[in-house]
Amino acid sequence: MSTLHKRAVRVVDPGVLSTVQDLGRHGSGRLGVSPSGVADWYSGRAANRLVGNPDSATLIETTLTGATFALGHDAWVAVTGAAAPFAVGERVCEQWRAQRGRAGDRVVVGAARRGLRSYVAFDGGVIVPALFDSASTDVTSGFGGRILARGDELSLGATIDETSDVRIDPIAWIPETVLRTVRLASSPAVETLFGSSYVVSDRSSRQALALDGEGSLVGMRADLPSAGVSAGCVQITGDGMPIVLLCEHQTTGGYEVAAVVAYADIPLAAQLRPGERVSFAAVDVDEAGRALAQRRSALDAACRSVDGRRDGSAVLAAGFFEGAES
Numbered sequence: 531m532s533t534l535h536k537r538a539v540r541v542v543d544p545g546v547l548s549t550v551q552d553l554g555r556h557g558s559g560r561l562g563v564s565p566s567g568v569a570d571w572y573s574g575r576a577a578n579r580l581v582g583n584p585d586s587a588t589l590i591e592t593t594l595t596g597a598t599f600a601l602g603h604d605a606w607v608a609v610t611g612a613a614a615p616f617a618v619g620e621r622v623c624e625q626w627r628a629q630r631g632r633a634g635d636r637v638v639v640g641a642a643r644r645g646l647r648s649y650v651a652f653d654g655g656v657i658v659p660a661l662f663d664s665a666s667t668d669v670t671s672g673f674g675g676r677i678l679a680r681g682d683e684l685s686l687g688a689t690i691d692e693t694s695d696v697r698i699d700p701i702a703w704i705p706e707t708v709l710r711t712v713r714l715a716s717s718p719a720v721e722t723l724f725g726s727s728y729v730v731s732d733r734s735s736r737q738a739l740a741l742d743g744e745g746s747l748v749g750m751r752a753d754l755p756s757a758g759v760s761a762g763c764v765q766i767t768g769d770g771m772p773i774v775l776l777c778e779h780q781t782t783g784g785y786e787v788a789a790v791v792a793y794a795d796i797p798l799a800a801q802l803r804p805g806e807r808v809s810f811a812a813v814d815v816d817e818a819g820r821a822l823a824q825r826r827s828a829l830d831a832a833c834r835s836v837d838g839r840r841d842g843s844a845v846l847a848a849g850f851f852e853g854a855e856s
Contacts, residue, residue, distance in 0.1 A: 538684060551567055568591055568649065573611035573700070576608075591647055606690060658675060709799060726743055774799050
């Protein structure tokens with residue numbers, strides 16, 4: 531492996547919202563600090579693995595409109611997440627596969643055709659100061675990381691000389707997303723949750739997926755003493771509508787928690803756009819665990835094919851559960 535010092539990428543157009551993210555700052559909830567990190571953990575981990583980075587490397591999360599970058603040095607780049615046009619220099623490229631970029635090339639991630647968030651990983655990872663052991667950006671509180679602006683220059687870590695022709699499959703998209711969910715309470719109101727279809731509200735953010743619909747969960751309490759919450763918690767607000775907490779969730783909440791979305795399906799929730807439909811399917815804890823194991827296997831199977839063929843491959847199939855809130 532050779533090392534190029536002061537490798538960098540410049541932000542030409544950050545789009546509507548692009549941030550640097552990693553797997554999040556876990557273990558700081560007692561201080562009131564949200565985990566943050568990538569909203570879609572599957573796509574984030576896949577992008578890093580494709581360019582030979584460890585899962586925990588810092589990368590870029592774009593939102594809806596994509597972003598454009600200029601390479602200051604040769605680099606491997608991979609784009610995962612939302613289905614969107616992707617080009618490196620003059621080449622139209624395939625997502626979910628590592629692509630070689632040359633110094634001076636522009637990396638263009640277009641507007642999402644399906645899904646909401648794209649993940650852009652460069653070999654060596656983006657280097658920004660860590661705060662509470664993480665470089666993730668908490669957009670809601672303006673904490674840590676960086677919200678990208680036009681003209682920003684981002685340093686990259688040491689280069690990887692070569693990569694293999696590996697493709698990781700994205701999670702399948704369906705017209706109405708069904709989130710596998712573990713029931714935490716039993717009541718007529720909770721049965722309404724599992725028997726209803728909801729529409730994603732434009733009030734949604736990295737903090738939570740806000741839902742609208744006719745399936746109001748009347749009878750659920752919205753004034754409980756605050757208690758700890760995690761990504762996936764389905765809270766019921768004062769108007770009876772559910773919200774699904776995502777990566778920037780508050781550390782405590784006073785709304786009643788009716789259920790918890792399986793960690794395997796958090797990536798699906800994170801890619802939902804306003805106006806799309808979503809429903810909940812009841813599963814037990816064992817089923818939720820098996821679902822997560824299947825997601826892990828989907829990543830590991832692709833990465834095992836490159837063992838011994840490129841630098842860094844030994845770490846690709848390890849540490850999948852680091853920071854997972856399962």
